[in-house]
Amino acid sequence: MSRKRISFRTELPLLIWLVVVWGALWRDFSPGNLVFGAMVAVVVARVFYLPPVELSGRFNVLRAIPFAIVFLGKVVAASLNVMFLAIFRGPAVTNAVVAVPLRSHSDLMVTATGHVISLIPGSLVVEVDRSTSTLYIHGLNVRNDADLAKLRREVQDTEAGLIRIMGTRAEMEALQAEGWPATRGARS
Amino acid sequence: MTPDATGMDAVIDAVTAVLLIVGALMSLGAAIGLLRFPDLMSRMHAATKPQVLGLFLVLAAIGLQMRELWVWPVLLVAWIFQLLTVPVSAHMVGRAGYRTKHLHPELLSADELEAVVLRAAGEQASAGEEPAEEKDEEAGKQP
Amino acid sequence: MACNEGSPIVKDLVLIVTAVILSLAAAGAIYRIAVGPSLLDRVLASDVLLAILGAALAIDMAVNRHLNNLVLLVALSLIGFIGSVTVARFVADRRGQVNDS
Numbered sequence: 001m002s003r004k005r006i007s008f009r010t011e012l013p014l015l016i017w018l019v020v021v022w023g024a025l026w027r028d029f030s031p032g033n034l035v036f037g038a039m040v041a042v043v044v045a046r047v048f049y050l051p052p053v054e055l056s057g058r059f060n061v062l063r064a065i066p067f068a069i070v071f072l073g074k075v076v077a078a079s080l081n082v083m084f085l086a087i088f089r090g091p092a093v094t095n096a097v098v099a100v101p102l103r104s105h106s107d108l109m110v111t112a113t114g115h116v117i118s119l120i121p122g123s124l125v126v127e128v129d130r131s132t133s134t135l136y137i138h139g140l141n142v143r144n145d146a147d148l149a150k151l152r153r154e155v156q157d158t159e160a161g162l163i164r165i166m167g168t169r170a171e172m173e174a175l176q177a178e179g180w181p182a183t184r185g186a187r188s
Numbered sequence: 189m190t191p192d193a194t195g196m197d198a199v200i201d202a203v204t205a206v207l208l209i210v211g212a213l214m215s216l217g218a219a220i221g222l223l224r225f226p227d228l229m230s231r232m233h234a235a236t237k238p239q240v241l242g243l244f245l246v247l248a249a250i251g252l253q254m255r256e257l258w259v260w261p262v263l264l265v266a267w268i269f270q271l272l273t274v275p276v277s278a279h280m281v282g283r284a285g286y287r288t289k290h291l292h293p294e295l296l297s298a299d300e301l302e303a304v305v306l307r308a309a310g311e312q313a314s315a316g317e318e319p320a321e322e323k324d325e326e327a328g329k330q331p
Numbered sequence: 332m333a334c335n336e337g338s339p340i341v342k343d344l345v346l347i348v349t350a351v352i353l354s355l356a357a358a359g360a361i362y363r364i365a366v367g368p369s370l371l372d373r374v375l376a377s378d379v380l381l382a383i384l385g386a387a388l389a390i391d392m393a394v395n396r397h398l399n400n401l402v403l404l405v406a407l408s409l410i411g412f413i414g415s416v417t418v419a420r421f422v423a424d425r426r427g428q429v430n431d432s
Contacts, residue, residue: 024265025402029258079241082234083217090224097286099300118275119240124232125275126282127301136301138282140233148298205345208390212352215383219359222379228371231363235375239382246389253393262398266405273412277378280419285371288422 010052015041053108055166064165074120081121085141096142097126100155102133103178104163104171110135112166113159120158123151200252207249214242228285236278243270342394349390357383374418381411 015038022037023029085093102110110133114125117137127136139151163171221234247263286301360383363376385407388400 020261021265024262025405027258027262027398027401029261075237075241075244078237079214079217082221082237083214086217086221086224086234091226093225093230095227095229095296096298097296097301098298099304114279115272115275118278119237119271121237122233124229124236124282125279126229126286129304136304138229138232140230142298145298201341204393205341208345208349208393209352211386212349212356212390215356215379215386216352216359218379218382219356219363222363222376223359228369228375231372231375235379239379242382242386243389246386246393249393250389250398253396254398259398262401266401266408269405270408273408277412277415277419280416281371281375284419284422288369288371 010055011045013055014045014053018044055108058169059166060164063161067161067165070161071116071120078119078121082140089141093141094143096139096148096151098137098139098142098148098151100135100137100152102135102156102159103174104159104167105133106168106171109159109162109167109171112162113155116158116162117155120154123155200255204249204252207245207252211242211245211249214238214245218242229282232278232282232285236274240270240274243267346390346394349387353383353387353390370418370422374415378411378415381407 018041019034019037022040023034026033026037102113104110104113107130110128110130114128114135117123117135118125122140122142124138124140125135126138128134129136135155137151137155139147142148142151160175163175167175215238218234218238221238222231225231225234244267247267251260251263357380360376360380364373364380367373367376385404388404388407392398392400
């Protein structure tokens with residue numbers, strides 16, 4: 001093949017995900033079905049080639065679980081917040097588009113941050129500048145500079161949390177050099 | 189069946205009923221947002237967020253009612269699909285909306301993208317080539 | 332397992348309440364599709380309408396305890412996703428020629 005070969009290790013998370021989806025769609029997690037699913041997954045990953053997602057190679061489960069719980073709570077808060085604004089503020093709502101520079105330059109990190117940001121209260125990604133890894137975020141109900149600073153802070157907190165879960169060592173060190181406590185940074 | 193089990197059943201049924209009704213209310217919240225908000229961008233918030241929570245609640249209700257363990261990974265996969273796709277489609281619609289001037293500047297308290305867009309447009313006019321426009325595509329699409 | 336069908340009154344009540352709520356929501360979304368000033372508003376509203384249909388399918392599954400609609404549900408969300416992304420791309424490509432639809 002003329003294309004750059006992807007190592008099996010880089011591809012493994014994708015294959016596992018494909019097998020889980022296969023089992024879920026057949027609603028059958030018996031070993032035979034999963035083995036056949038794995039064969040289909042390898043064929044699909046070989047035939048429908050995509051640029052590999054560069055994982056950092058570390059994943060901190062202990063930090064991922066609290067992050068997931070906080071994330072779920074924020075999803076609930078986001079919906080209630082939007083409903084509240086829709087009913088009581090309605091047409092008079094004020095918004096802003098904010099530029100938030102991110103620390104990390106890896107595509108995975110920027111994408112993950114963008115996804116999480118889109119699901120937590122009052123923010124939505126409008127535009128991504130990949131060369132400087134800046135997210136342009138549309139904030140709902142941002143009336144003044146204090147709200148603006150809060151939104152920016154929230155985005156950077158989210159990125160810090162994601163870096164602690166699955167960032168590279170270099171990103172972790174940059175985070176610590178910035179003075180983030182290694183335990184918990186989220187104040188909100 | 190022991191009385192204890194029927195007691196559990198009643199509790200589960202009550203929780204399911206609450207989950208289903210709150211889940212349906214989320215859809216109603218999305219519709220109210222669509223009707224009440226003044227511009228496309230705010231409507232986008234209303235269209236995406238309650239949808240995700242509503243599906244979560246309703247899927248949790250299904251999981252409770254089925255009372256079998258293998259259902260949960262299936263439901264989780266269905267929800268994760270939603271989690272991965274909703275921000276992407278919202279981003280695509282929002283980006284198209286910003287570029288086709290669907291924003292109402294009088295509703296914004298700040299717009300930090302405008303200067304960048306103007307600068308990029310100036311560069312495009314002088315250099316005659318696409319600025320960082322197609323590059324950001326992959327970053328938005330990669331799940 | 333003994334299939335206890337739950338109390339029928341609660342079941343009917345939940346079905347009626349959710350049906351009314353979802354109908355109101357669908358009416359709102361359809362209204363936005365009808366009047367929505369731009370194409371993107373309509374796309375957004377039809378996405379919400381699809382989500383409401385998905386919610387109805389899921390509520391049917393929860394109340395009647397089956398999983399037959401699950402694949403349909405996943406397909407529905409994928410169709411909504413592909414549809415809105417396609418239209419958004421199309422609108423973005425046409426920028427500069429038409430200001431507003």
